[in-house]
Amino acid sequence: MKRVSIICEATLEERVVELLHEIGAQGHMAVPVRGIGNQGEGSAEISETDQVQIEVVLDPAMAEILLQRLQSDFFAAHVMTAYESDVQEEPEESHVTTEEEQARLTPDEVLQQFKDGNRRFRSGQVTRRNHREQVRKSAPGQYPKAVVLSCLDSRVPVEDVFDQGIGDVFVGRVAGNLVNEDLLGSMEFACKVAGAKLILVMGHQHCGAIRGAIDDVKLGNLTTLLAKIKPAVALSEDFDGEKTSANPLYMRRVAKNNVRVAVATIRTQSPILKEMEDLGQIKIVGAFYRLTDGTLEFID
Numbered sequence: 144m145k146r147v148s149i150i151c152e153a154t155l156e157e158r159v160v161e162l163l164h165e166i167g168a169q170g171h172m173a174v175p176v177r178g179i180g181n182q183g184e185g186s187a188e189i190s191e192t193d194q195v196q197i198e199v200v201l202d203p204a205m206a207e208i209l210l211q212r213l214q215s216d217f218f219a220a221h222v223m224t225a226y227e228s229d230v231q232e233e234p235e236e237s238h239v240t241t242e243e244e245q246a247r248l249t250p251d252e253v254l255q256q257f258k259d260g261n262r263r264f265r266s267g268q269v270t271r272r273n274h275r276e277q278v279r280k281s282a283p284g285q286y287p288k289a290v291v292l293s294c295l296d297s298r299v300p301v302e303d304v305f306d307q308g309i310g311d312v313f314v315g316r317v318a319g320n321l322v323n324e325d326l327l328g329s330m331e332f333a334c335k336v337a338g339a340k341l342i343l344v345m346g347h348q349h350c351g352a353i354r355g356a357i358d359d360v361k362l363g364n365l366t367t368l369l370a371k372i373k374p375a376v377a378l379s380e381d382f383d384g385e386k387t388s389a390n391p392l393y394m395r396r397v398a399k400n401n402v403r404v405a406v407a408t409i410r411t412q413s414p415i416l417k418e419m420e421d422l423g424q425i426k427i428v429g430a431f432y433r434l435t436d437g438t439l440e441f442i443d
């Protein structure tokens with residue numbers, strides 16, 4: 144990509160922006176530069192002799208077209224300078240977690256990595272990844288750092304939420320992020336056999352499964368599934384306020400209790416995982432994901 148920098152009279156800015164639109168260039172940035180007529184940096188007035196620097200990043204062919212157009216009579220008479228320079232692109236991450244790296248990591252370090260990853264996700268700073276390379280490198284074997292049990296919800300993109308790449312995390316998904324024999328078996332495989340150091344059960348805001356359990360929805364096989372969320376509804380009996388699915392605070396309480404039930408079930412129903420946790424080989428934590436801003440809240 145090329146960055147084209149244009150320094151021109153401030154009064155010409157509008158014409159230059161029109162030209163950018165004309166050739167289909169988007170996302171320019173304009174900053175005033177101190178010109179002959181400027182009163183200083185604090186001056187809000189634009190005088191005819193003030194200058195402005197306009198920058199836009201384009202593919203090389205488009206940059207060429209823009210520079211040519213700026214040489215037309217009209218612009219040539221007014222534009223002081225126009226030049227292009229190379230844009231350094233951030234390198235893409237192509238590394239995948241190795242067996243040695245996985246073995247070296249402690250459960251607390253993995254948890255910290257996932258918290259840091261969520262911070263990057265929330266602030267729009269996710270790692271640029273070369274997925275093709277990661278697919279190729281991860282094919283011979285996997286050494287994931289964690290297993291995340293999530294709801295089915297399409298608005299909870301697990302790898303993205305933690306800014307993790309291919310081969311970094313086992314993901315178990317079921318509506319209502321509940322634990323059953325199959326998921327326990329999967330977690331035992333993830334930790335005991337494949338070396339994952341963290342089990343993270345993640346509930347979320349506005350969960351349809353939680354709503355269904357509160358509303359006592361009956362529908363085919365869903366009825367059986369929702370029955371497994373009832374213990375969380377029962378645990379939320381002491382909620383002070385309107386106990387309906389229309390109350391977001393109550394929904395949140397049940398969702399969090401549902402995560403607590405899942406974490407407790409892992410400990411009581413899987414002696415293997417319980418022992419690993421007691422020995423400090425793994426950590427089991429619960430969290431609540433806020434759809435509205437991508438934030439993760441850890442649950443005691």
Ligand SMILES: [Zn+2]
Nearest residue numbers: 294296350351
């Ligand atoms: Zn859900």
